[in-house]
Amino acid sequence: xxxxxxIAQWVETRLGLKxxxxxxxxxxxxxxxxxxxxxxxxxxxxxxxxxxxMLIYYVPTTEHAYSSTVYIIKAVPLGWLIETVHLxxxxxxxxxxxLHMFRGYFVSxxxxxxxxxxVIGMLMGLIVLGFGLTGYLLPWTVVSxxxxxxxxxxxxxxxxxxxxxLTFLLTGTGSNAAVLSRFFDLHIxxxxxxxxxxxxxxxxxxxxxxxxxxxxxxxxxxxxxxxxNVFLYFAMIGSVFVAVVLLASALFPLSLSAExxxxxxxxxxxxxxxxxxxxxxxxxxASFEGEGMYYALGGVTIILAIFVLLPIIDRxxxxxxxxxxxxTTIGLILMAELVTLTVWGYFTPGQVIPxxxxxxxxxxxxxxxxxxxxxxxxMRSKMRGLPVRELGLRIMALPFTRRKLxxxxxxxxxxGSVSLSIxxxxxATGSLYSVAASVNIVVLLSSFYFMARILRNLTLRQRGAxx
Amino acid sequence: xxxxxxxxxxxxxxxxxxxxxxKIILALGGLATLGSIASTLRILGFIPPxxxxxxxxxxxxxxxKLVNIAAIDSSKPLWFNYPLVDTPNVLLKVGQKxxxxxxxxxxxxxxxxxxxxxxxFYGVLLSGSSPPCNxxxxxxxxxxxxxxxxxQFDLVNGAxxxxxxxxxxxxxxxxxxxxxxxxxxxxxxxxxxxxxxGPPGTTDPPLVLKHDLEGGELVTEATVFAGTQ
Numbered sequence: 214x215x216x217x218x219x220i221a222q223w224v225e226t227r228l229g230l231k232x233x234x235x236x237x238x239x240x241x242x243x244x245x246x247x248x249x250x251x252x253x254x255x256x257x258x259x260x261x262x263x264x265x266x267m268l269i270y271y272v273p274t275t276e277h278a279y280s281s282t283v284y285i286i287k288a289v290p291l292g293w294l295i296e297t298v299h300l301x302x303x304x305x306x307x308x309x310x311x312l313h314m315f316r317g318y319f320v321s322x323x324x325x326x327x328x329x330x331x332v333i334g335m336l337m338g339l340i341v342l343g344f345g346l347t348g349y350l351l352p353w354t355v356v357s358x359x360x361x362x363x364x365x366x367x368x369x370x371x372x373x374x375x376x377x378x379l380t381f382l383l384t385g386t387g388s389n390a391a392v393l394s395r396f397f398d399l400h401i402x403x404x405x406x407x408x409x410x411x412x413x414x415x416x417x418x419x420x421x422x423x424x425x426x427x428x429x430x431x432x433x434x435x436x437x438x439x440x441x442n443v444f445l446y447f448a449m450i451g452s453v454f455v456a457v458v459l460l461a462s463a464l465f466p467l468s469l470s471a472e473x474x475x476x477x478x479x480x481x482x483x484x485x486x487x488x489x490x491x492x493x494x495x496x497x498x499a500s501f502e503g504e505g506m507y508y509a510l511g512g513v514t515i516i517l518a519i520f521v522l523l524p525i526i527d528r529x530x531x532x533x534x535x536x537x538x539x540x541t542t543i544g545l546i547l548m549a550e551l552v553t554l555t556v557w558g559y560f561t562p563g564q565v566i567p568x569x570x571x572x573x574x575x576x577x578x579x580x581x582x583x584x585x586x587x588x589x590x591x592m593r594s595k596m597r598g599l600p601v602r603e604l605g606l607r608i609m610a611l612p613f614t615r616r617k618l619x620x621x622x623x624x625x626x627x628x629g630s631v632s633l634s635i636x637x638x639x640x641a642t643g644s645l646y647s648v649a650a651s652v653n654i655v656v657l658l659s660s661f662y663f664m665a666r667i668l669r670n671l672t673l674r675q676r677g678a679x680x
Numbered sequence: 681x682x683x684x685x686x687x688x689x690x691x692x693x694x695x696x697x698x699x700x701x702x703k704i705i706l707a708l709g710g711l712a713t714l715g716s717i718a719s720t721l722r723i724l725g726f727i728p729p730x731x732x733x734x735x736x737x738x739x740x741x742x743x744x745k746l747v748n749i750a751a752i753d754s755s756k757p758l759w760f761n762y763p764l765v766d767t768p769n770v771l772l773k774v775g776q777k778x779x780x781x782x783x784x785x786x787x788x789x790x791x792x793x794x795x796x797x798x799x800x801f802y803g804v805l806l807s808g809s810s811p812p813c814n815x816x817x818x819x820x821x822x823x824x825x826x827x828x829x830x831x832q833f834d835l836v837n838g839a840x841x842x843x844x845x846x847x848x849x850x851x852x853x854x855x856x857x858x859x860x861x862x863x864x865x866x867x868x869x870x871x872x873x874x875x876x877x878g879p880p881g882t883t884d885p886p887l888v889l890k891h892d893l894e895g896g897e898l899v900t901e902a903t904v905f906a907g908t909q
Contacts, residue, residue: 275766359800363828366798369880377879378724386895387876389766475768475793476759476905478801482813482827497829502797502845563813563827565844 230440235420237436238443242424248450249313250334253341255451256306257408259458260344263299264401271351273397275389278353279472286469297462303345305458307488310341318523318544320428321532327422328524333415335521340408345488347400350393358473359483365392367496370506428532482562491551494558498571516547535593542586549582550575570640577633588668611671622667629660739889741854741868744902746771746790749783749862751904757804759793759905762853762866764896767874768793769853770804771864771904772835774822779838780870782857788864790853791824791839794875797846800828804835824850848872848881851888866902 214222225231241247270289272281285292314334317323323331350361368380383399385391437443471477485493492513495501501509519526527540534541553574557566611619632653639650742763752758754773761768771790774781778789793801803811803826805819813827823842824833831844839849854868869892871883878891 359828362799362801366800366875369876373879374724388764388896391895474759474905475761475801479759479770479793479803480812481803483800502829504847563811563830565830 235439235443236423237438238424239426240435240437241427243437243443243446245450246316247424248447249309249316251447252450252454253306253309253313254412255454256302256309256458259302259455260299260306261405263295263302266295267299268401273351273393275353275393278351278393282352282469286467293466294459294462297465297467298458300467301458301462303348304487305454307341307345310338311488314338315544315548319534319541320425321527321534321537321540322425323524323527324530324532327418327425330415330418330422331524332521333411333418337408337411337415339517340404340411342488343404344400344408345486347396347404349486350396351400352469353393353473354470355473355477355481356470356483359478359481360485360489361392361396363483363485367506367510370504370510425532428534484559484562487555487559490558491554494554494561494566497558497561497564498566499568500571502565538586538590542583545586546579546582549578553578567640570637573637573640584665615671618667618671622664625660625664625667629657629664632656632660739893741889742866742898742900743856744866744899746855746864746866746902747904749788749857749864752788752864754787755806756906760790760866760902762899762902763869763892765899766896767877767892768801769866770824771853772804772822774836776836778836780852780854782855782864784857788855788857789835790855790866791833791835792851792853792869792874794850795824795826795828795831795846796848796850796872796875796880797826797829797831797844799875800826800831802826802831802833802850850875 267285270281270285270292272278282296286296287293289295317331317334346361346364349357351357365380365384368376368383370376371379380387383392383395385395484490495509495513496506498509527537529537531537557574636650636653636657639647639653744762746760746762747758752771752773754775758771759768760771769790770793772788773783774787774789777786781787781789795802802824805811805823805825807819807821809819810817811825811827814825814830817825819825822835824835824839825831826844826846829845831846832842833839833846833850834842838852841847841849851872851874852870853866854870856865856867857863858865869888871885871888873880873882873888873891877894878887882888882891
């Protein structure tokens with residue numbers, strides 16, 4: 214026996230590599246959509262690594278938090294890269310966690326036997342958001358301190374049984390020093406420990422239940438061993454992910470805003486990071502300002518609770534999105550509202566949104582998504598029996614085969630969007646009952662009507678042509 | 681053959697007992713969960729609201745020398761921390777007789793810089809100027825404008841809320857003017873409590889004193905900062 218194989222054998226037996234620890238995975242799961250959770254874990258590992266490096270120099274006191282952060286960026290070799298990777302890694306982790314959740318929602322992974330995996334995953338998602346909240350404060354910049362003050366301020370609107378207790382647990386005496394040290398502890402000890410414990414449970418259940426089959430019910434029996442095939446796949450997507458984060462960090466290094474002080478903060482427009490913009494925007498609706506905030510926070514909590522308990526609520530047998538129009542539509546509406554609120558919040562810092570305008574935009578988004586979804590499901594039910602690919606190709610060919618109709622549709626779409634945007638801006642200035650507003654309402658409704666007619670005719674004709 | 685049957689029976693027995701164990705564990709787990717929820721709720725009630733520190737000492741507002749009147753310019757607000765080292769206030773010369781104003785023209789006032797809505801720091805607008813977050817807005821007098829959620833305060837008239845979500849005016853800093861030296865002193869805070877100190881909107885003076893002095897270090901010497909605007 215050669216020397217290498219002797220060494221290899223020693224390693225194999227002593228480290229127990231011969232035992233089949235991780236089960237083989239089915240071939241269909243070698244698809245990036247099946248690895249969003251794994252990528253989130255890789256992002257977490259990256260955060261742990263860069264976080265540990267920053268701990269060497271970071272000093273969590275109000276006097277030194279900012280200066281030590283500046284020191285890492287300016288003086289520590291490659292410190293700017295470590296800081297930036299930690300920031301973008303956090304963005305990636307939060308984004309991937311959202312993506313992982315929505316993907317799971319649409320293919321309905323929470324069905325038997327993976328109910329508990331969904332519940333634990335949702336709790337892990339909340340912890341990830343907690344990482345964002347607590348970590349944001351640590352550099353002690355004018356933006357991060359102000360945004361944190363707002364989130365702590367929101368606790369004062371909670372009921373008297375919870376509010377003061379939570380405030381005490383999160384902020385201690387409430388002085389700047391106490392808040393910083395508690396957020397630091399939460400960020401580097403409490404939250405990572407919580408996340409790791411939940412991760413162990415979730416990974417264990419994943420090993421027992423395996424990856425969910427494709428929701429369309431397609432079964433492929435071929436199983437691929439973990440080592441070396443799946444391991445290499447995992448290593449590949451993991452390295453691509455890390456490479457992307459590194460590249461983005463190297464190209465766009467972060468720039469730290471000014472150090473916190475009251476006089477600097479008062480001249481600044483505070484805005485939370487992008488992952489909390491949706492909540493920020495909801496809290497800027499006129500009704501939810503002041504005492505009404507109670508209802509906004511309560512509503513968001515209820516929606517979150519419904520999402521956590523989804524496996525108890527949505528228990529239908531089918532996982533296929535094509536046969537779950539209600540849940541798919543609700544999910545699409547939620548996603549669209551999240552994106553709308555985020556973009557809207559980004560562009561209207563510090564502006565209170567009048568109730569009517571908020572209502573119109575929220576209802577409008579929900580209606581458009583519901584209409585599109587209803588139309589798609591109707592078309593599908595009429596086209597039953599046709600392969601999806603065939604249908605897609607036919608729909609993509611439409612603009613070329615029926616140019617006049619397409620042109621009319623596009624014109625109507627543009628006219629409708631313009632009148633909608635004019636209407637929204639009129640609502641913002643409160644002149645709802647003007648002539649311009651009524652003209653725009655008429656234009657908007659008629660463009661909707663004609664677009665619906667065109668779509669209906671096309672659908673009927675397509676059905677005639679195909680069946 | 682007999683041996684195999686025996687083994688199978690054993691397995692069945694084992695299976696049954698395992699199911700029983702799982703049932704027992706689940707039942708115990710359920711009880712434990714209910715118990716822990718109940719006890720958590722109970723314990724939460726016992727977590728004391730933050731009332732450390734100053735309880736044994738006699739409570740009194742510190743008297744702190746801020747700045748000489750010669751250094752106050754009507755176009756430049758000044759920042760100082762009072763009564764604690766991290767509770768910021770703004771000091772202004774509003775240019776007309778103001779509520780709670782001191783000085784020869786009764787036009788020098790100071791307010792907590794922390795908005796009563798959610799604890800943001802509002803900026804100070806001179807008459808006719810606009811805040812960075814809303815360029816179409818023009819201040820009609822000396823106003824506080826909070827760019828978090830658009831709260832507006834009339835700083836001439838006791839920081840009355842003139843727009844936006846704040847539920848009440850920001851607390852005033854009681855000032856004292858020494859005619860001989862021209863020095864201005866901070867000698868106390870008016871109601872309500874500073875945001876984040878005690879239950880929001882507390883106005884009872886002894887409680888205001890108690891809560892405002894909680895949770896931080898008292899200032900012993902004023903440091904006055906010029907603003908950035």
